[in-house]
Amino acid sequence: MTSQDVILGMLMLRSCSGYDLKMRFEAVFSYFFDASYGTIYPTLAKLEKDGLITKESVAQEGKPNKNVYSITERGRAAFESYLNSDIQNDAIKSDYLVRLFFGEMVDPAVLIGWLEKGIEKTERQAAKLQADYERWEAGMSPSQRICIEIGISNYTSRLEVLRRGLARLKEALEKE
Amino acid sequence: MTSQDVILGMLMLRSCSGYDLKMRFEAVFSYFFDASYGTIYPTLAKLEKDGLITKESVAQEGKPNKNVYSITERGRAAFESYLNSDIQNDAIKSDYLVRLFFGEMVDPAVLIGWLEKGIEKTERQAAKLQADYERWEAGMSPSQRICIEIGISNYTSRLEVLRRGLARLKEALEKE
DNA sequence: TACAGCATGTAACTTGTTACATGATTCG
DNA sequence: CGAATCATGTAACAAGTTACATGCTGTA
Numbered sequence: 001m002t003s004q005d006v007i008l009g010m011l012m013l014r015s016c017s018g019y020d021l022k023m024r025f026e027a028v029f030s031y032f033f034d035a036s037y038g039t040i041y042p043t044l045a046k047l048e049k050d051g052l053i054t055k056e057s058v059a060q061e062g063k064p065n066k067n068v069y070s071i072t073e074r075g076r077a078a079f080e081s082y083l084n085s086d087i088q089n090d091a092i093k094s095d096y097l098v099r100l101f102f103g104e105m106v107d108p109a110v111l112i113g114w115l116e117k118g119i120e121k122t123e124r125q126a127a128k129l130q131a132d133y134e135r136w137e138a139g140m141s142p143s144q145r146i147c148i149e150i151g152i153s154n155y156t157s158r159l160e161v162l163r164r165g166l167a168r169l170k171e172a173l174e175k176e
Numbered sequence: 177m178t179s180q181d182v183i184l185g186m187l188m189l190r191s192c193s194g195y196d197l198k199m200r201f202e203a204v205f206s207y208f209f210d211a212s213y214g215t216i217y218p219t220l221a222k223l224e225k226d227g228l229i230t231k232e233s234v235a236q237e238g239k240p241n242k243n244v245y246s247i248t249e250r251g252r253a254a255f256e257s258y259l260n261s262d263i264q265n266d267a268i269k270s271d272y273l274v275r276l277f278f279g280e281m282v283d284p285a286v287l288i289g290w291l292e293k294g295i296e297k298t299e300r301q302a303a304k305l306q307a308d309y310e311r312w313e314a315g316m317s318p319s320q321r322i323c324i325e326i327g328i329s330n331y332t333s334r335l336e337v338l339r340r341g342l343a344r345l346k347e348a349l350e351k352e
Numbered sequence: 353t354a355c356a357g358c359a360t361g362t363a364a365c366t367t368g369t370t371a372c373a374t375g376a377t378t379c380g
Numbered sequence: 381c382g383a384a385t386c387a388t389g390t391a392a393c394a395a396g397t398t399a400c401a402t403g404c405t406g407t408a
Contacts, residue, residue: 001269001271001274002366002367003367003368005274006274009274009277009278009281012278012281017387017388018387018388018389019386019387019388028277029274029277031268031273032268032269032270032273032274032277033268033269033270033273033274034267034268035368036368036369036370037387037388037389038368038369038370038371038389038390038391039367039368039369041388041389041390042368042389042390045389060386062377062378062386063376063377063378063385063386063387064375064376064377064386064387064388065376065387065388066386066387066388067387067388079281083275083278083281083282087271087272087275087290087293088271089271090268090269090270090271090272090273091210091267091268091269091270092207092208092209092210092266092267092268092269092270093177093208093209093266093267093268094208094209094266094267094268095177095263095264095265095266096263096266097207097208097209097266097323097326097327098177098181098182098185098205098208098209099259099263100319100320100322100323100326101185101204101205101208101319101320101323102185102188102259102319103317103318103319103320103322104317104318104319104320105185105188105255105259106259111319114263115322117263141279141280142279142280142341142344142345142348143276143277143278143279143280143287143341143345144276144277144279144280145341146276146279146291146337146338146341147273147276147277149337149340149341150273150276150333150334150337150338151273153333153334153336153337154330154333154334156333157326157329157330157332157333158326158329158330160329161322161325161326161329162322162326164325165318165319165321165322165325168318169318169319172318178394178395179395179396193359193360194359194360194361195358195359195360211396212396212397212398213359213360213361214361214362214363214396214397214398214399215395215396215397217360217361217362218361218362218396221361236358238358238405238406239357239358239359239404239405239406240358240359240360240403240404240405241359241360241404242358242359242360243359243360
């Protein structure tokens, strides 16, 4: 899976500008994919050059013009071929869990701070995803629902573990 | 967080060869970090050149020699400085969830196959991590326990969602 | 003898990030 | 007027992957 595949997939669902794509990635994909403008725009240019998508300049009221891209037949075929390729392993780089792993090397107060910050952040992420789910659920396909439920359950289960862990740590500290 | 930081962290815990590091990453880190030999060996070479670690060749019985690396004072300082830097956001690239997101575009039988494969794989991952936990728990720090519990709860919660989702899909298919 | 595990490394390549650069429009 | 949002793009750089290359030892 490359950014190219994901962009083609989004354009299968509907035509988008580069800016639209970024917004959508942040809204729906945040917990399993991300692409920066530095990836999106060059990829769109390449895709157009290769004839997998076409560009159309669209004027807007009260906003700058935007370049809306649509998928072509060749683009559909390329996406089809991605869907039939082997599924790659998840690639996860979690700085947060790496820190926790080495948490014995910092002052307990620092570690507790990490846990508290982690809990707050995860709460925000879970709430946002939950809200997105409730808002968009009606228009989602069954597999999209599974997708977003995995995201939510990930956050909520992480939250439980963090809270329990924090309580355990504080208890141990007070006993000393 | 770069591979360099994580390698320094591992060498804070104990001296290792490149091969050892790879084994450890696979055993304990698999759900939040990974590095290939193509990353590990060049990084070790650079770290040694920069004076953050030292190399010692160790002969072994029945096995090839290995280069065991140990962290230096400068290396400790570098790792310390990583521990005090801002925590970066998790970076997750999940081809599996991307496929699910676009699951409406494939035949329902294919989608069901993806879910079944996903369930089997997640079961294996959860079982492996659980076994690792039981085996190493005694020697783990409190924060390492939180870390591995997050991994396990991630897998188990994903499993539940996948199973429920699969059941829902099958039900919907039979009604037609 | 062939395969699996142990062990180290390189080089070309792909990918993506960060920072920079620009500019229109709306709202307070 | 300044900040925020909408909108597009580039260039230098960092990072990591993949495939290749080598060679030992133990076991079936």
